Amino acid sequence: MSTIDEATQQAVINLCLSIADDKLFLGHRNSNWTGIAPILEADIAFSSLAQDDIAHASALYELAGNLMDETADNIAFGRKPDAYLCSNIVTKDDQFDWANAIARQFYCSNFDLLRFERLSNSSWSELAALCKRLVVEQQIQVNHINDWVKQLATGTPESKERITNALNEYADAASSMFETPYGFDLLIEQDVVNVTEDIFDAWQARIAEQLSLVDISVDFENTASENEGGRSGVHSDDFADSLTELQAVYKEDPAASW
Amino acid sequence: MSASANVEVKVKDGSGEDPEKLAAFEAHVQAGGLIEPNDWMPEDYRSLMLRMAEHHANSEIVGALPEGEWITRAPNLKRKLALTAKVQDEVGHGQMLYEVAQDLGKSRNAMLRDLITGKTKYHNCFNYPCPTWADICMIAWLIDGAAILNQGTLAHGSFGPYIRTMRRINMEEAFHFKHGEDMVLTLMSGTEHQKKMAQDAFDRWWGPSIAFFGPHDRPDELERPAMKWRMKTATNDELRQKFVNRFAPAAMATGLVINVCEKDEHGMVTKATPDPLLKLDEETGNWGFTQPDWDEFYRVIRGNGPCNDERVALRRFSYEQGEWVRNAILNGQTTSQN
Structure with missing residues (x-):
């Protein structure tokens, strides 16, 4: 991508924001567990995942910010609700149920790894370079969360039931990750997004492979293209609650330095 | 973040132990020697050390709660990351300190259970409210600052595993303090709204910060087991004075006013007047200050904060919602391992 027209630039920004918003709200939601997770060691590890996700979001906001002439903080904290492009799964309330938190992270981490792998070959060299770096950290997340699913599925009958229910509970919401942001086709045309396989199929295969190890089967349906959701700025009440909390102090005085 | 300087426990002084062994033990610790878990120690030493480590560990994980509640409201990406990392550190300190206590004979699960049933305590200062972002800034600056002073002396104690843990924790606390100082300075060089937030929060936290070190020293302080056996190496009043000497001028330099405050039952300030005793004694180098409200201190310690x-x-x-997870991960071994 040597030269960039206005439409492509907007599409590139939308792509960065859709990933960064997913990461920000996922980290935001998961940081809620810091201090109260079920095991101290799990608390510390989950907090690291939250920090990774927020740091990944920061890097992507920086990249988008260069094109938008705006700071990462103002992009992250200062937009109107319909300008956020995160999928619905990342803000879905986990009800402080550890199985829900693990199921959500399992779906999202595996999806993010696929996204970063794919974007490591982007014709936009800056995005490709960033994603090559993020793939390494994302793989650690995936290893960690895949292990958690296995542990809960093989722990006690109760934990197997709980994680199975949570994986099913979040299956519909997982579909929201596959909605594409506005201008996505243009990015495929210009090899900003290098599509060699259907990402839903690839994701489903990885998830199924992990779940087959512990005899869990979940049915997924990709309904993202049929509905306008988070990537189009159409959000749930859970998103509104998260955004209110995210902006609580920032909005006291957006011009102030904190 | 916190420390066990003000742990109030009734202990015996080793009477009933073999006098020769006790004398050799006391000579060893008074000469600066360390005690390791498998060394001979008076049962009262083991018991007091266990309670100190347990109280300290409890304080770390309860201390994570008020700050943890503000992670999701942190006002920018840098603060959000830093606060998450800080609270994560506190949980990590809890984890390390529970290990120290476990080696002295009590399982982690038993300690967590005793904490939620009220059988054991945690540091008093976490029973105060944090209604604004500025309270988070003050905790990181004042309470972590107090903890560094206190833990700096605890790191010269006599129990090997505890002091090694203290040294590691203190390095992380130094980051927390810098993080707090940076946030306070940012507020105090910001808008009028931010400066007011900072002053209001400072008014709420100055009292608990100087009460942090615990009640006044008793006349026989140096003869009490914690000092005699070198678990503590400085008294509460010594540490309190050191804290005021450091933080009173630092606070004033930022533009904060040190007030004596009256509070309502929710811990909110109803009246604030400049501390009339705040003055530097040129001869001693000590700052004068009004003592914290000790009635309030004891009320909060008794559970009515x-x-x-x-x-x-x-x-x-947290304990109850996580029980099924611990059962799954530890395969039913929660009693001994968790």
Whole structure:
């Protein structure tokens, strides 16, 4: 991508924001567990995942910010609700149920790894370079969360039931990750997004492979293209609650330095 | 973040032990020697050390709660990351300190259970409210600052595993303090709204910060087991004076006013007047200050502070909602390993 027209630039920004918003709200939601997770060691590890996700979001906001002439903080904290492009799964309330938190992270981490792998070959060299770096950290997340699913599925009958229910509970919401942001086709045309396989199929295969190890089967349906959701700025009440909390102090005085 | 300087426990002084062994033990610790878990120690030493480490560990994980609640409201990406990392550190300190206590004979699960049933305590300062972002800034600056002073002396104690843990924790606390100092300076060089937030929060936290070190020294302080056996190497009043000497001028340099405050039952300030005793004694180098409200201190310690119930309830929620996870991960070995 040597030269960039206005439409492509907007599409590139939308792509960065859709990933960064997913990461920000996922980290935001998961940081809620810091201090109260079920095991101290799990608390510390989950907090690291939250920090990774927020740091990944920061890097992507920086990249988008260069094109938008705006700071990462103002992009992250200062937009109107319909300008956020995160999928619905990342803000879905986990009800402080550890199985829900693990199921959500399992779906999202595996999806993010696929996204970063794919974007490591982007014709936009800056995005490709960033994603090559993020793939390494994302793989650690995936290893960690895949292990958690296995542990809960093989722990006690109760934990197997709980994680199975949570994986099913979040299956519909997982579909929201596959909605594409506005201008996505243009990015495929210009090899900003290098599509060699259907990402839903690839994701489903990885998830199924992990779940087959512990005899869990979940049915997924990709309904993202049929509905306008988070990537189009159409959000749930859970998103509104998260955004209110995210902006609580920032909005006291957006011009102030904190 | 916190420390066990003000742990109030009734202990014996080793009477009943073999006098020769006790004399050799006391000579060893008074000469600066270290005690390791498998060394001979008076049963009262083991018991007091266990309670100190347990109280300290409890304080770390309860201390994570008020700050943890503000992670999701942190006002920018840098603060959000830093606060998450800080609270994560506190949980990590809890984990390390529970290990120290476990080696002295009590399982982690038993300690967590005793915490949520009120059988054991945690540091008093976490029973105060944090109604604004500025309270988070003050905790990181004042309470972590107090903890560094206190733990700096605890790191010269006599129990090997505890002092090694203290040294590691203190390095992380130094980051927390810088993080707090940076946030306070940012507020105090910001808008009028931010400066007012900072002053209001400072008014709420100055009292608990100087009460942090615990009640006044007793006349026989140096003869009490914690000092005699070198578990503590400085008295509460010595540490309190050191804290005021450092933080009173630092606070004033930022533009903060040190007030004596009256508070309502929710811990909110109803009246604030400049501390009339705040003055540097040129001869001693000590700053004068009004003592904290000791009636309030004892009220809160007895469980009647503004946030005692809330903090314990959240720990109980965490313990109960996580029980099935611990059963799954530890395969039913929660009693011995968790």
